[in-house]
Amino acid sequence: MSDTPVNPLPLLSTIDSPADVRRLSRSQLPQLADEVRSHVLDSVSKTGGHLSSNLGTVELTIALHYVYDTPRDRLVWDVGHQTYPHKILTGRRDAMSTLRQQGGISGFPRRDESEYDTFGTAHSSTSISAAHGMAMAARIKGESRRAVAIIGDGAMTAGMAFEALNNAGVAHGGLLGDVLVILNDNDMSISPPVGALNKYFTRLMSGKFYAAAREGAKSVLKHTPLYEFARRFEEHTKGMFVPGTIFEEFGFNYVGPIDGHDLDSLIPTLENLRDKKGPQFLHVVTRKGQGYKLAEADPVKYHGPTPFNPAEGIKPATTPPKKTFTQVFGDWLCDMAEADPKLVGITPAMREGSGMVEFHKRFPTRYYDVGIAEQHAVTFAAGLACEGLKPVVAIYSTFLQRGYDQLIHDVALQNLPVLFALDRAGLVGADGATHAGNYDIAFTRCIPNMSVLTPSDENECRRALYTGHLHNGPVTVRYPRGAGVGEPIAKEMVALPWGKGEMRRHSAQPQTHGDGAPRIAILAFGTLLYPALKAAEALDASVANMRFAKPLDTELVAELARTHDALVTIEDGCIMGGAGSAVMESLQAQGFSLPVLQLGLPDLYVEHGEPGKLMSQIGLDAAGIERSVRQRFLNVAEVRAVANK
Incomplete structure (x- = not known):
């Protein structure tokens, strides 16, 4: 008996690139x-x-890499969280052990990670626009290559996808791009009775004979009374088998639906479509x-799991975890x-991700999932507010960016009472830079x-959240992914004093203006209050929990400026234009001149990794805060000289 271990992946272990896939037999x-x-x-x-x-x-x-000459032919995967098989077949098989880990490969396509990742995608509904751009670039440059956009049925709910279809289906300067849009529909099924006929009809429609016959018939009938009848008959006949009329109206040749798990159907259909000119649409x-x-059985539960035993599946936690901010929001909403x-x-x-499952169950007539359509979500909320309702938009910080024009023009300009519950503020860990909520303080407070x-x-x-709901105007309440410090939650609804912070620690150090260490005040925005308090113990610094980035508590800022030699602002958002900038603006407006250290997320994209380690590396844990303060204010004489001006 041989002691040689059995290779569990004998065929996959020979695949280092799509060229290796194309060398395999169909069988x-x-x-x-x-x-x-x-x-x-x-x-x-x-x-x-x-x-x-x-x-x-x-x-x-597999079918796409088998049929298309990648990376010469371009594949653009929408959203991007469906690209693990793509990564495995494009030289990253062994790197899957580092997936979404710090220093490892990303969970989304990235142009700087592989030449096969032709476009970075992590927000939805961008693939058709990008692939259309690539297809037109090929025509302009005289290159013979194809561009394929793979988009999910959920991503097709976004207006941007239809804007791209509308543009890609018409000629520009007499040129049409050779682009294939694949709708990956995973929310319906093909019923068995029509499966065989559907497969045959799809292959017939995608083949050269059908295309030639259709175009020939059109040319013969073009100037006869039968043309309009034939055109309508074709549309309605196809409509009996396929829901493709809308895509045909955009100028695409529609094919499908076909079984996306049937290689014997996928490959010949893709081969036929690869050789056709102009915009094509395949529904799988x-x-x-x-x-x-x-x-x-439960695709939602297994959408984005943490590590688990595949033989046992995802098990409930043995000890109750601390309540997450998302759960806090969900409870408050109900x-x-x-x-x-x-x-x-x-x-x-984002019903599950935003903690709205229970609200949906208890208040179904007051729950609206608008699909991946952030722009519509914001303006829809504005319409509700115009009629006296109090809409709450539960949205990730990174996705509110997609409704920014609507936020300004449809909500804020009309001063409508819409509450935005911004989940995933700050760094988000394994999802990385594309999903980080770094910018919402800067782009909302202006x-x-x-x-x-x-x-x-x-x-x-x-x-x-309660305070924002009571306010007669637009409000954002931002909170991070995951749990907080475990602060007990009072059931009673108690509003915060509007626009007011609170002192959480007073320094025992006297304001020097002479010998000795400078008296420092830390102004904390958000959950970084707690590492700030820990750092303040070592520094003997005062700490203010500011609570509001806007309206800023200018009286508290002025008091701290009068009674301290230097200020430190801390936030888990971008430094540029953020809450620290608001403090600087307030100091200038009130005539104060003293040293200010602004701590926050740096002017770069922080990659994926474990959140605690990332915060430590960028100096936003307690040790990092203490270190930055000591380094900045090491020269006490300099601090004192500025304070004495």
Whole structure:
């Protein structure tokens, strides 16, 4: 008996690039699909990440790399969390053990990670625009290559996708781009009775014979009374089999739907479409979690799991974890809805992520999931507010960026009472720079009529949400991903004093203006209050919990400026234009001149990794705060000289 271990991935272990895939026989591809699926499951169970969506795109990924000459032909994956099979087949098989880990590969496509990642995607609905741009660039440059956009049915709900379809389906200067849009539809199924006929009809429609016959018939009938009848008959006949009329109206040749797990259907259909000119549209149907029964049964639960045992599945925690800020929001939303019948909850396709499951269950007529349509979500809320309702938009900080024009023109300009609950403020860990909520303080506080609340812990978050709900104008309440310090949460609704911070620690150090260490005050915005308090113990600094980035507590700023030699501002948002900048503006306006150290997220994209380690590396943990303060104010004489001006 041999002691040589059995290779669990004998075929996949020979694949280092798509060129290796293209050397395989068609009969080997089902085995490759099984091994890729196994590797995805094994990898994600160890690192955590997106599972259901990637199990559903295995065959489609293999077929695309088998048919198209990648990377010469461009593949653009929408959202990007469905690209693990793509990464595995493009030289990153062994790097999957580092997925979403600091220093490892990203959970999304990145141009600087691989030549096969032709476009960075992590926010949805951008693929058609990008692929259209690539296809037109090929025409302009005289290059013969194809561009393919793979977009999910959820991402097709966004207006940007239809803007791109509208543009890609018409000629520009007589040129049409050779772009294929693949709709990866994983929210429906093809019923068995029509499966065989559907496959045959799809292959017929994608083939040269059908295209030639259709164009020939059109030319013959063009100037006869039968032309309009034939055109309508074709549309309605196809409509009996496919829901593609709308895409045909955009100027695309629609094909589908076909089974996205059937390589014998996918490959010849893609081969036919690859050789056709102009804009093409292929509708494939896949199943989230395909091949892993637990994920098939509950794709939402297995959408983005933390590490787990694949044989046992995701198990409930043995000890109750600390309540997350998302859960705090969800609880408050239900309590507030119980008390205020005018409250309406809105989410752009993030019911689970934003903590609205219970609200949906208890208040179904006041719950609106608008799909991946952030612009619509904001203006829809504005319309509700115009009629006297009190809309609450639960949205990730990074996604509010997509509704910025609507935030300014439709909500703030009209001073409408819309509350924005901004989840995932600050760094988000494994999802990395594309999902980090770094900019919301800077881009909201500059808008007239907007108010910006930065609660420091769970109980203060509940109070901030209540305060924002009572305010007669637009408000953002920002809070991070995950749990806070575990502050007990009072059931009673108690508003915060509007626009007022609070002192949490007073320095015992006298204001020097002479010999000795300078007296320092730390102005903390948000959850960084707690590492600031820890650092302040070592520094003997005063600490203010500012609570509001706008309206800023200018009286508290002035008091701290009068009684301290130097100030330090701390926030988990970008330094440029953030809360620290608000403090600097206030000091200047009030005529104060003293040293100020601004701490926050640096002017660079912080990569994916464990949040605590990332915060430590950029100096926003207690040790980093203490170190930065000591380094900045080491020269006491310099500090004192400025303070004495």
